[in-house]
Amino acid sequence: MNTIRPGWLLLPMASLHCRPRQARLICASALVGFCLFGLTQGLKFSLKGLSRGGGHFSPLDALTTLVVSLGLLTMLFLTSTAISQSVRNDIGDLAILKALGFSSSRIIFSVFLEAALPGLLGAVLGLCLSHPTAVYLLHLLSRGHVLPSPHIGLGQLGLALALTTLILLAGVLLPALRIIRMNVATALSGQP
Amino acid sequence: MISLRKVSKIYRGAHSANKVSVLTDFDLDVDVGEFVAIMGPSGSGKTTLLNLVGGLDTPNTGQVVVADNHLEGLSSRELAIWRAHHVGFVFQSHNLIRILSAAENVELPLLLKSLPHKERARLTQEALRQVGLVERAAHRPGALSGGQQQRVGIARAIVSDPAVLLLDEPTGNLDRSTAEDILALLRHLQSGGRTVLMVTHDQDAARAATRTVHLGAV
Numbered sequence: 001m002n003t004i005r006p007g008w009l010l011l012p013m014a015s016l017h018c019r020p021r022q023a024r025l026i027c028a029s030a031l032v033g034f035c036l037f038g039l040t041q042g043l044k045f046s047l048k049g050l051s052r053g054g055g056h057f058s059p060l061d062a063l064t065t066l067v068v069s070l071g072l073l074t075m076l077f078l079t080s081t082a083i084s085q086s087v088r089n090d091i092g093d094l095a096i097l098k099a100l101g102f103s104s105s106r107i108i109f110s111v112f113l114e115a116a117l118p119g120l121l122g123a124v125l126g127l128c129l130s131h132p133t134a135v136y137l138l139h140l141l142s143r144g145h146v147l148p149s150p151h152i153g154l155g156q157l158g159l160a161l162a163l164t165t166l167i168l169l170a171g172v173l174l175p176a177l178r179i180i181r182m183n184v185a186t187a188l189s190g191q192p
Numbered sequence: 193m194i195s196l197r198k199v200s201k202i203y204r205g206a207h208s209a210n211k212v213s214v215l216t217d218f219d220l221d222v223d224v225g226e227f228v229a230i231m232g233p234s235g236s237g238k239t240t241l242l243n244l245v246g247g248l249d250t251p252n253t254g255q256v257v258v259a260d261n262h263l264e265g266l267s268s269r270e271l272a273i274w275r276a277h278h279v280g281f282v283f284q285s286h287n288l289i290r291i292l293s294a295a296e297n298v299e300l301p302l303l304l305k306s307l308p309h310k311e312r313a314r315l316t317q318e319a320l321r322q323v324g325l326v327e328r329a330a331h332r333p334g335a336l337s338g339g340q341q342q343r344v345g346i347a348r349a350i351v352s353d354p355a356v357l358l359l360d361e362p363t364g365n366l367d368r369s370t371a372e373d374i375l376a377l378l379r380h381l382q383s384g385g386r387t388v389l390m391v392t393h394d395q396d397a398a399r400a401a402t403r404t405v406h407l408g409a410v
Contacts (some may be wrong), residue, residue, distance in 0.1 A: 014291045057319070095287075
């Protein structure tokens with residue numbers, strides 16, 4: 001035994017190591033989703049600054065909300081599909097864990113962690129990437145006007161991490177039902 | 193230790209007419225420290241019997257009592273906790289987790305016992321030593337032969353020192369010499385007070401047991 005990782009990380013880390021494609025998909029979808037999120041938040045801040053004499057800027061709010069919602073829904077779809085596929089492929093392995101005495105909640109937590117690690121990494125990377133992208137886009141859009149610099153604060157970061165966690169929880173919901181309802185003896189025998 | 197009373201198990205197919213009754217009003221008593229071999233033709237319910245005793249499946253009728261626990265009255269969560277603390281399984285088709293190394297597979301039952309890492313590592317090494325696989329600890333199942341995988345499965349079953357060992361064809365994939373080593377290990381565990389229930393087709397393996405139960409054909 002040359003590993004010193006805590007026991008609860010054993011399966012998620014092994015899964016990430018052996019299924020990099022799934023981890024990359026979840027990380028990339030979170031990265032794109034939260035890059036869009038950060039970008040729209042940053043642009044909205046700057047454009048609202050431009051129109052501060054004109055009161056509320058409702059069409060911009062509606063547009064940014066739409067773009068962010070579409071990005072996050074796409075992330076939810078991709079994450080949920082990746083987790084479902086993983087659980088479907090590994091139903092035999094999950095049955096072994098149940099047979100050994102792992103409770104359904106512990107197995108679901110492990111599946112959640114397997115998605116949460118790349119998901120949160122992608123969300124943070126996406127937010128980090130969104131700031132320079134927003135600055136560049138504003139530079140293109142400004143055409144000589146001086147616009148307030150885009151701002152992504154701790155509030156947006158907290159909201160992004162909370163949204164990521166919610167999306168991952170929603171993504172693990174259907175696979176969790178499958179794990180709870182699994183017949184261990186049937187799954188171990190390899191029958192569908 | 194193990195008591196089955198009038199246990200019946202019926203598997204239903206896709207159509208209601210496709211019913212297969214594998215155990216009917218089956219009774220069995222196994223004392224603490226007994227080593228019982230279960231023999232019988234394919235389809236006679238040997239694996240079903242192990243699944244019922246291990247709480248992986250529930251009977252249609254009858255009672256299954258293991259270590260004073262009425263299994264039919266336990267919820268799936270209670271059954272999981274009970275399995276983690278009382279039972280070690282060796283499955284016919286190894287059933288190792290492909291993405292974990294041999295040592296990590298053996299370590300799995302210890303994760304449920306809140307042991308410190310050093311203690312888990314020590315027990316894992318000890319279990320692998322008992323089955324003669326210390327030098328293959330870092331290998332994944334795909335890099336092990338069928339016999340070695342079976343021995344990893346046996347190490348995983350004994351690592352947490354369970355009171356009941358349930359083994360489905362534990363020597364089926366092993367050469368004669370390794371099979372005898374494994375049977376000697378099982379006898380050693382039995383002499384230490386473990387109760388062993390072993391399904392086998394192998395007459396030689398069955399001779400290692402203190403008693404043989406024959407299941408009839410369906």
